[in-house]
Amino acid sequence: MFQITKKEMLYQDIYAMWVKAPEVAKSVQPGQFIILMTRENGERIPLTVADYNRKDGLIYIVFQVVGKTTDELSKFKEGDYLFSFIGPLGKKSEIDNFGTVVLVGGGTGIACIHPIARNLKEAGNRVITIIGARTKQLIIMEKELKKVSDELIVTTDDGSYGRKGFVTEALKEKLDNDKAIKKVWTIGPPIMMKVTCALTKSYPVDTIVSLNTIMVDGTGMCGSCRVSIGGETKFVCTDGPEFDGQLVDWDGFMNRISRYKNEEGKSWNHYKEQKTCHCKGGER
Amino acid sequence: MAEMIPVKERMKQEEIPMREQLPADRIHNFNEVPLGYTKAEAIKEAQRCLQCKKPTCMNGCPAEINIPKFIKYIVEEDFKSAYLTILETDALPAVTGRVCPQEEQCQKECVLNKKGKPIAIGRLERFVADWARENDIHGEKGDIQKRNLAVAVVGSGPAGLTCAADLAKMGYNVTLFEALHKPGGVLVYGIPEFRLPKEIVEYEVKEIEKNGVKVVTDFVVGATGSVEDLKNDFDAIFLANGAGAPRFMNIPGENMNDVYSANEFLTRSNLMKAYLFPEYDTPIRIGRKAATIGAGNVAMDSARTALRLGAEKSYIIYRRSRKEVPARAEEVHHAEEEGIVFNFLTLPVRVLGNKEGKVTGIECIKMELGEPDDSGRRRPVPIEGSNFVIEVDMVIDAIGTMANPIISNSARGVEVNKWGYFKIDEETMMTTCEGIFAGGDIVRGAATVISAVGDGKIAARAIDEYLLSGKSLRKNK
Numbered sequence: 001m002f003q004i005t006k007k008e009m010l011y012q013d014i015y016a017m018w019v020k021a022p023e024v025a026k027s028v029q030p031g032q033f034i035i036l037m038t039r040e041n042g043e044r045i046p047l048t049v050a051d052y053n054r055k056d057g058l059i060y061i062v063f064q065v066v067g068k069t070t071d072e073l074s075k076f077k078e079g080d081y082l083f084s085f086i087g088p089l090g091k092k093s094e095i096d097n098f099g100t101v102v103l104v105g106g107g108t109g110i111a112c113i114h115p116i117a118r119n120l121k122e123a124g125n126r127v128i129t130i131i132g133a134r135t136k137q138l139i140i141m142e143k144e145l146k147k148v149s150d151e152l153i154v155t156t157d158d159g160s161y162g163r164k165g166f167v168t169e170a171l172k173e174k175l176d177n178d179k180a181i182k183k184v185w186t187i188g189p190p191i192m193m194k195v196t197c198a199l200t201k202s203y204p205v206d207t208i209v210s211l212n213t214i215m216v217d218g219t220g221m222c223g224s225c226r227v228s229i230g231g232e233t234k235f236v237c238t239d240g241p242e243f244d245g246q247l248v249d250w251d252g253f254m255n256r257i258s259r260y261k262n263e264e265g266k267s268w269n270h271y272k273e274q275k276t277c278h279c280k281g282g283e284r
Numbered sequence: 285m286a287e288m289i290p291v292k293e294r295m296k297q298e299e300i301p302m303r304e305q306l307p308a309d310r311i312h313n314f315n316e317v318p319l320g321y322t323k324a325e326a327i328k329e330a331q332r333c334l335q336c337k338k339p340t341c342m343n344g345c346p347a348e349i350n351i352p353k354f355i356k357y358i359v360e361e362d363f364k365s366a367y368l369t370i371l372e373t374d375a376l377p378a379v380t381g382r383v384c385p386q387e388e389q390c391q392k393e394c395v396l397n398k399k400g401k402p403i404a405i406g407r408l409e410r411f412v413a414d415w416a417r418e419n420d421i422h423g424e425k426g427d428i429q430k431r432n433l434a435v436a437v438v439g440s441g442p443a444g445l446t447c448a449a450d451l452a453k454m455g456y457n458v459t460l461f462e463a464l465h466k467p468g469g470v471l472v473y474g475i476p477e478f479r480l481p482k483e484i485v486e487y488e489v490k491e492i493e494k495n496g497v498k499v500v501t502d503f504v505v506g507a508t509g510s511v512e513d514l515k516n517d518f519d520a521i522f523l524a525n526g527a528g529a530p531r532f533m534n535i536p537g538e539n540m541n542d543v544y545s546a547n548e549f550l551t552r553s554n555l556m557k558a559y560l561f562p563e564y565d566t567p568i569r570i571g572r573k574a575a576t577i578g579a580g581n582v583a584m585d586s587a588r589t590a591l592r593l594g595a596e597k598s599y600i601i602y603r604r605s606r607k608e609v610p611a612r613a614e615e616v617h618h619a620e621e622e623g624i625v626f627n628f629l630t631l632p633v634r635v636l637g638n639k640e641g642k643v644t645g646i647e648c649i650k651m652e653l654g655e656p657d658d659s660g661r662r663r664p665v666p667i668e669g670s671n672f673v674i675e676v677d678m679v680i681d682a683i684g685t686m687a688n689p690i691i692s693n694s695a696r697g698v699e700v701n702k703w704g705y706f707k708i709d710e711e712t713m714m715t716t717c718e719g720i721f722a723g724g725d726i727v728r729g730a731a732t733v734i735s736a737v738g739d740g741k742i743a744a745r746a747i748d749e750y751l752l753s754g755k756s757l758r759k760n761k
Contacts, residue, residue, distance in 0.1 A: 023508045037465060041557065043565035044465075069565060084465035086502045216556065216566075219463055219504055220688045221473075221528040222548035228539055233532065238690065252539055255641045259541040263567030270562040 002036075002085035005058060007078050011137040013065040014108065015074045016050070022057030024087045030115035031093030031210065031242050034059060035218040037084035038072050045069050046215045048187075048241070049088065050111035050141070059087070062111035062140065067264050068271040089218045090241045093185075093208070097124040100180040103149075104167050104196055105131045106188025110140050112210060113187050118148040126150050126180070130170045132192075136161035167192065168199050175203045183208065186245065190254050197245035209245035211236045213257055227253045288359060289331055299401035300329040307621040311591050314477040314559055317618060318382075318407075323361075326411040330358035333403050336395055341405060344393035346738025347374040347446075351390060351405055358408060367416040370409060371423045375449035375492050376442060376737065378417065378484045379471060381410030384734045385612045417487055425495065431455040433751050436518040438505045438691065441469025442733045443524035443724030445492055446740030447747075452496045454748050459518070460497055463504040466555065469526055470725075471733070473555035474547075476585050478592070482554070504690070511695035511720070519756040520719050520747045523695075523706060524740065527725035529688040532681055533577065537635030542569055542643040546576070546586045546682035553589050571678030573597040575646050577632055579604075580730075583682035584615040587624045590680065598624050599674060603631040603651050603664045627674070629653070631666060635679055645673045685730050695720065705729060712746035713739060719757035721747055 006018040024034060033048045051060035065071045076082070093116045101120055105113040110131045121127045127148065132155035133139050139154055139161060146152050153170045154162030163170060167188075175181060181203075186196040187210045200207040213225035213236045220238035227236055230247035234240065289297075303319040304310075310317055321329065333355040341351045349370050357366035370377045386392075386406035394402030416422075433456055437448045440462040448458045466472050468485045493499055505511060505525070514521055530545030532538055549568070552558040556566035574590035576583050579602035591598045600619070602609065605628050609616060620626070629651040636645040650670035653662035687704030697717035699707045706715050706722040713721045723739025725731055 023503065027508060027510075040465075041560075041564040043556065043567075084502050086463065086465075086504055087507065089504070089507055216548060216551050217464060217473075219507070219528075219690055221530070222551050223530045223532065223545040224548045226532075226539060233534070233539060238688075256539065256541060259569075260567045263561065267562045267565060267567065 001081040001083065003081050004076055004078055007076070010062065010140045013074070014062065014138070014140060015065070016060065016062045016111070016140075017076075018053075018058045018060050019082065019085060020057055021059050021085050021087070024059055024085065025052050025054050025057045028052045028059065028088035029092030030095065030119045032088035032090050033218075033241060034061065034085060034087030035089060035215065036061075036073075036082050036086075038069060038076070039083045042072070042083065043069055044084070044216055044218065046089070046212065046218055046237075048112040048210060048212065050114055051144070052115065059085075062108050064108050068267045071271070086218065089237060091239070093119070093242055095119045095123050098182040100126040100128065100178060101183045101185070102128045102130060102171060102174060102181055104171055104184065104186040104188070105129070106167055106192040107133065107138070108140075109188030109192070109210070110145070113185060114141055114144055114148070116185055117145060121148045121150075128174060128178075128181075129153070130155065130167050130174070132156065132167035132170075134158065166195075168195055171196065172199055175200070175205065181205055185210075190250070190257065193245060194250040194254075197248070197250075201246060207245040208242050209248060210241045211243060211248070211253060212241065213253070214259055227256065288335075291334060294332050294334060295396070295399055297328070297332045299332070299404060300325045302404070302407050307623070310478065311622050314592055316481055317478050320414055321407055321411040323415075326358055326408055327361065329404050330355045330408055332396070333359070334395060340393040340395060341390045341403070342393075344389040344391070346389070346734050346741070347380055348741060349374050349409070354412060355403065355405075355408060358412065363412055363415045363419075364421050366412045367421055368423065370412060373741070374737070375446055376488050377409055378413035378488055379442070379480060380734060380737060381406050381408075381413050382480050382484075383475060385732060387613065389734060417484070423491065423495070428453065428455045428496075431751070433457065433519045433756065434459065434517065435520045435522065435747060436461060436514045437522045437524065438511075438514075439469055439523070439525040439724070439726075440467035440489070440499065441471060441524060441526050441724060441736060443736035443740040443743075444469065444522065445489065446737045447522045447524065447723065447744045448497045449492045449495060450741055450744035451747060452492070454744070456748075456751070458497045460499045461503045461505050462499065462501045463525075464555065465501050467499050467501060473551045474582065474585070476550065476554055476589050478588070479585065506690035506694040511691065511698070515757045517758070519751055519758055520721065521757065522740075522743050522747060523691060523698075523715070523720065523722040523726060524724040524736070525688065525691050525726050527685045527687055527705070527730050529686050530681065531684045531686055533632060533683060535632060535634055537637055537643075538681070540635055540637050540641055540643050542571065542678040543635055544569070544678070544680045546578070546582045546680055547685065549586055549680050550582070550589065553593070559589075559593055568593065569678055570594045571676065573599070573676040574678045574680060575599045575601055575632075575674060575676040576680040576682050577601050578682035578684065579609045579611055579626075580682065580684070581611045581615050582730075584611045584619045584624075586680045586682050588619055588622060590678070591622060591624065595678075597676075599627055599676065600624055601627045601630050601632055601646070601648060601674070603629065604661065605629055605653060608661050629664060631664070632679075633671065636673065643677050643679060645675045646679055647671055647673050685725070687726060691726075698722075703729065712749075713743040714746060714750070719750060719755065
């Protein structure tokens with residue numbers, strides 16, 4: 001059992017938690033993820049690690065309520081225990097001194113770029129971070145990212161904060177004006193990553209994406225997370241989660257993450273009907 | 285107490301069959317198919333045993349069970365002694381009594397084979413284990429002399445559980461690491477409820493824990509901690525992580541949403557209990573017509589699970605002929621009884637789908653048998669132009685597994701062969717790194733539960749010997 005030591009609501013349906021998992025915290029590296037279960041008959045969901053504290057044995061996760069499990073998770077309180085929490089899974093980000101790098105984050109992907117940005121900064125890179133969201137309140141972890149970036153650009157679709165527009169527009173401007181940029185990380189909603197890759201394709205930069213697929217075990221056992229990379233089938237859990245964005249079969253990937261759309265709806269409805277009793281899951 | 289009957293009479297007795305759920309009923313539920321012997325049936329079957337002076341059955345038992353002795357106790361209606369006899373060497377009797385291919389092991393060696401049917405050793409073992417569980421009879425903790433040495437067992441499948449149980453009996457401090465949230469390995473994620481109820485696995489794992497084995501779940505060796513890390517805290521290590529990586533056919537259309545590896549399909553259904561969705565949260569695709577590729581035990585489990593989930597038609601597609609089917613005869617028999625349709629000498633070449641990415645069929649080519657291949661079986665060769673389509677809406681790849689490199693990547697000095705399986709000394713199960721032993725599927729490739737149990741036993745003895753000689757991984761560091 002893994003205790004939630006701190007919980008905060010970042011905005012409406014976006015939450016952050018520090019979870020006590022000393023063994024995971026001991027070996028976690030930027031870019032890796034964990035799989036958790038809220039209760040014994042729950043499902044296993046992967047979440048990218050947003051930060052960690054090795055000394056206190058803590059892992060920081062950020063998630064948005066998108067279905068039954070994340071809703072249930074959002075109802076857990078400080079001091080509550082998660083049934084299962086495994087990791088760190090997947091390969092770590094390739095951290096090196098590349099020179100100038102850009103990190104693009106959208107949605108909860110903003111949280112995922114944080115440890116990568118910090119490690120790239122520590123490795124001596126000039127780190128430019130671009131984060132974007134629909135509106136001001138959805139911009140998360142700005143303060144933390146500011147600390148580990150040489151330059152931070154914020155965009156909102158509605159112009160309520162930072163620059164009005166999409167992250168890709170800000171990125172294009174940077175790529176056009178800064179020829180020192182060697183590498184771009186882009187983590188966020190699939191469509192954002194796809195569009196970013198389409199943009200960076202015509203620039204002499206490597207583009208790394210982090211895929212968040214449907215998984216069961218997360219250790220290479222089931223192949224649920226498979227995706228075609230450069231025409232070859234790869235497992236996101238053990239070969240990824242980071243890949244060369246130019247090689248990803250985006251349509252195939254987006255199709256596979258919607259595999260259980262119907263069932264997810266069914267589960268969500270079933271949960272809402274039974275909410276009165278299921279809610280106790282968070283209060284154990 | 286039942287009587288021993290004269291040997292000549294015993295030879296004349298017919299084998300006692302085991303009652304089963306009727307096919308028409310069982311395809312709609314996940315309850316166990318065979319129902320087990322009653323007391324009277326068990327005694328009657330046990331009475332057939334010749335109690336050979338030099339029993340040959342035991343030669344066929346990697347779990348080293350004293351078979352005639354426990355059967356004699358059944359005749360004497362001393363079921364407790366029968367249970368304790370089995371437990372002396374086999375920590376998983378209710379499991380092995382169900383899933384061992386006895387016809388290839390102990391029963392194959394039974395002398396009664398010459399005259400008729402061998403003793404139903406597996407069924408008797410199952411009866412004894414079930415009786416003990418139902419009557420709250422437990423193994424007796426003898427005087428164990430504690431040894432101040434620690435052994436890490438990696439993987440809680442049949443090999444790991446057996447090795448851990450044996451080492452704990454020898455007095456070692458044993459920690460059993462499991463990557464998933466529940467111990468049992470293939471016994472919980474792979475073998476379906478209708479062949480091996482999970483409650484039984486849980487029970488036998490608990491009994492092993494009671495004997496002092498510490499079980500740590502949610503710990504992925506190779507990720508959460510490395511084998512190198514374990515060397516700091518343990519005097520010896522046994523690696524039994526199984527051959528868990530799925531194989532795909534690498535044919536077009538295989539990444540479509542309704543194509544599963546058997547590992548995924550069975551893990552969703554068994555470990556995550558997707559058959560109880562939405563009471564349990566993990567979903568599973570329920571196809572109307574399901575095609576399972578392959579004809580091993582895992583393929584039978586997959587095809588039969590698809591049927592129970594609600595498929596109207598469940599096909600097995602196999603590139604060789606009926607003669608080469610690797611599944612246990614009993615499994616094939618059960619599958620046929622349930623109406624699974626077998627397509628032999630058939631090779632899938634493409635998964636077909638519609639615009640929405642939904643599977644609509646599987647294109648296959650007919651095969652004929654040619655010259656024998658490396659495995660000694662006649663090689664199936666495609667018949668040109670014989671392509672045809674089977675209309676299905678889901679596909680399950682059950683063509684085998686391969687080594688998952690997650691552990692070997694984290695273990696310095698532990699060599700693997702070209703398939704990624706650990707190289708071992710056959711006699712001691714020791715890997716190329718002194719003090720690290722390995723067994724089960726990560727050494728053999730996908731094999732049986734009982735061979736894993738056997739490996740666990742051999743390794744436990746070899747680890748004992750290694751440690752008794754004063755060596756230790758910690759000291760070597």
